[in-house]
Amino acid sequence: MKRTVVPVGPFHPIQEEPEFFQLTVEGERVVDADVRLSYNHRGIEKLCQDLTYDQIPFLLARICGICSASHPMAFCQALEDLCGVEVPMRGRYLRSIICELERIHSHLLWVGLAGHFIGYNTVFMWAWKYREPVLDLCEKFTGNRNHYENFKVGGCRRDLPQEAIPETRELVNSLVEPVTMLTNAVLDDPVLHWRLKGIGVLSEKDAKQWCVTGPTARGSGVKIDVRADEPYAAYDLVDWDVKCVSEGDVFAKAVVRLLETLESIEIIKKCLDQIEPGAIETEVREMPKGEGIGHAEAPRGETFHYVRSDGTNYPIRYKVRAPTYMNLPSFKSSMIGAELADAMLIVAAMDPCYSCTERVAVVEKRRGKKNVLTQDELLARCVSKTEKIMSELGRKPLELPYE
Amino acid sequence: MSQEAVLQLLRDQVEHLVDDIFVRNKKRIYIDTPPESTLEVNRILFAELGGRLATASGIDTRDRIEVLYHYCLDPDGQVVTVRTWGWKPEPEIDSVAQIFPGAQFVEREMFDLLGIKFRNHPDPRRLILADDWPEGEYPLQRDFPKRRSESEYVERIEKMVRTES
Numbered sequence: 001m002k003r004t005v006v007p008v009g010p011f012h013p014i015q016e017e018p019e020f021f022q023l024t025v026e027g028e029r030v031v032d033a034d035v036r037l038s039y040n041h042r043g044i045e046k047l048c049q050d051l052t053y054d055q056i057p058f059l060l061a062r063i064c065g066i067c068s069a070s071h072p073m074a075f076c077q078a079l080e081d082l083c084g085v086e087v088p089m090r091g092r093y094l095r096s097i098i099c100e101l102e103r104i105h106s107h108l109l110w111v112g113l114a115g116h117f118i119g120y121n122t123v124f125m126w127a128w129k130y131r132e133p134v135l136d137l138c139e140k141f142t143g144n145r146n147h148y149e150n151f152k153v154g155g156c157r158r159d160l161p162q163e164a165i166p167e168t169r170e171l172v173n174s175l176v177e178p179v180t181m182l183t184n185a186v187l188d189d190p191v192l193h194w195r196l197k198g199i200g201v202l203s204e205k206d207a208k209q210w211c212v213t214g215p216t217a218r219g220s221g222v223k224i225d226v227r228a229d230e231p232y233a234a235y236d237l238v239d240w241d242v243k244c245v246s247e248g249d250v251f252a253k254a255v256v257r258l259l260e261t262l263e264s265i266e267i268i269k270k271c272l273d274q275i276e277p278g279a280i281e282t283e284v285r286e287m288p289k290g291e292g293i294g295h296a297e298a299p300r301g302e303t304f305h306y307v308r309s310d311g312t313n314y315p316i317r318y319k320v321r322a323p324t325y326m327n328l329p330s331f332k333s334s335m336i337g338a339e340l341a342d343a344m345l346i347v348a349a350m351d352p353c354y355s356c357t358e359r360v361a362v363v364e365k366r367r368g369k370k371n372v373l374t375q376d377e378l379l380a381r382c383v384s385k386t387e388k389i390m391s392e393l394g395r396k397p398l399e400l401p402y403e
Numbered sequence: 404m405s406q407e408a409v410l411q412l413l414r415d416q417v418e419h420l421v422d423d424i425f426v427r428n429k430k431r432i433y434i435d436t437p438p439e440s441t442l443e444v445n446r447i448l449f450a451e452l453g454g455r456l457a458t459a460s461g462i463d464t465r466d467r468i469e470v471l472y473h474y475c476l477d478p479d480g481q482v483v484t485v486r487t488w489g490w491k492p493e494p495e496i497d498s499v500a501q502i503f504p505g506a507q508f509v510e511r512e513m514f515d516l517l518g519i520k521f522r523n524h525p526d527p528r529r530l531i532l533a534d535d536w537p538e539g540e541y542p543l544q545r546d547f548p549k550r551r552s553e554s555e556y557v558e559r560i561e562k563m564v565r566t567e568s
Contacts, residue, residue: 038531041531209505210504211505213455224475230482293484304458308462326457328508329504
């Protein structure tokens, strides 16, 4: 059969991860996939070499608008690894609470966008509605809805007043019901089972070969989670479970994310129960010479930072590795054999940025004819497959109760 | 496994290939490896000890370029770092990506930014830098940006204009 190359991308500059996928298709089947990235390289590592250790977390928070707690968290761990300081108890709990709030809002954002992608706009509206109070909570804890700037080497910058804790607990409790409802609504829907199961399967063996992390790995039965394997912050002080399923398809990744959201709420509740008044930071006056490694579990997987210090105020090398960097190449395994209508969904299941799919050019090699598809047209392909399944099953779109 | 057990395992498996194995703290192990046995040490860590390659960092230390492969031994909560190097001005080491594909991206990145050549890399294309980035300029090397004379700039701009027209 004739092979056609479908370039997806390269980028949409207002969002953070412009990527470029080049899919080789035979008819509707993807037979080969290639990924290119770094269309918006910002030189963060080079910039870090000119900043002091106190300034770096502010830059790192801006690597990603969503993981703005995980990168500074990994930075603090790397520096604490280098100079061997211990964070006081209250500081550890505060760190855990902020990291979990970040995970909840990131996963809800993903659920909403995934719903939008397959034509379930109600899921999109509801998930984003429930995300709002989480952002308000972040504001309560750190002063910002996003870009928390709350972590520093040795502890936290801002404390939560002890008297604000009951109110916070109430807000967190109010999240349980809507998130459970959303989880059940998504997991019980037969159309979603038909649409998402068996698509974009990443086997356990491939997951290990490509060294993937986070929900992408846990959806494929690889039970890794930095929070459990090398506990930081307060994760060894509260009881919680690593959520892991073994199917490896898009549905499995959705299940992992939804269950994790509920688990995160539980972790925050337990942290709020156990937190006690006290110091929030250990003062660090000097950075010794040496090297340090820190890693933390971001919503999308493990962030990994390496620092080398020569004893001055500036690092001589700072290395940042974001989770998508390891997860993205695994497309080579999960994309091949998929239909073109599912390609966008497989991209989405890994939770990179959607921005890259803004413009698609279909190039037919032999005739040299070029045909540009917009995001709407590609989205329409994805939605129409869902509608086809719905009509075959004789079902209407997912209906959630309106208030 | 405790750190002592991991350390013992490493001593049994790779000690004859490496210069030094040492412990920084209770979660971090470093292995100093000469370039000729890097490939074998990485293979043992990935295939036999079940390590997951977290990433690799390259550092320009003036006369050589160090490459550190960081492996997470997840069930044990340990991070094992394999440190190797290539000599400047033309650093070259064996590619780990020929053992498993997860190392492809990071090695392509290190070639772009630090100029290390990876022998037998399955897909040695550019990853980070633009296609029209000049050859032989590596932004994370210490002497970057290189000083240029005015005439060099004029020459480059003229060349760009020529290729566009």
